[in-house]
Amino acid sequence: MRRRTRRPAVLHLRKLKAGPGTNVPSLSRARLMQLIEEAVLDAYTEEDQAVGFLTMIEEHLALPFSVKILGVDADVEKVVDMTLDGQIVAICRRGKTRQKIPILDLPLPTPTPAGVEWIAAYRRWCRGSW
Numbered sequence: 001m002r003r004r005t006r007r008p009a010v011l012h013l014r015k016l017k018a019g020p021g022t023n024v025p026s027l028s029r030a031r032l033m034q035l036i037e038e039a040v041l042d043a044y045t046e047e048d049q050a051v052g053f054l055t056m057i058e059e060h061l062a063l064p065f066s067v068k069i070l071g072v073d074a075d076v077e078k079v080v081d082m083t084l085d086g087q088i089v090a091i092c093r094r095g096k097t098r099q100k101i102p103i104l105d106l107p108l109p110t111p112t113p114a115g116v117e118w119i120a121a122y123r124r125w126c127r128g129s130w
């Protein structure tokens with residue numbers, strides 16, 4: 001029987017993406033906190049806070065930009081709407097067809113458009129991990 005030598009275990013860790021197909025830029029926790037605090041400033045309810053994020057995304061996100069949704073190219077035209085359950089949605093267009101896609105499910109292109117850090121902050125806020 002062979003005796004094992006005692007060596008410290010070596011773990012190789014890799015940073016995981018924010019979610020499947022989301023392509024959110026990696027921002028520091030401090031930067032995300034700063035963006036979240038700016039968006040929810042003077043908002044008392046969750047609905048008010050979501051509206052704060054909608055406002056920031058509308059003001060800062062460079063539109064339009066192209067995305068690939070379920071393997072099909074589309075253009076994100078606007079982020080100006082909320083669903084009844086409080087989700088922010090983007091209006092995407094392919095040809096004459098328009099569809100609302102929740103911002104949380106929207107795959108972002110590479111390179112990402114300017115202002116996409118607000119989407120990253122909104123996603124973090126929605127997870128409740130801030």
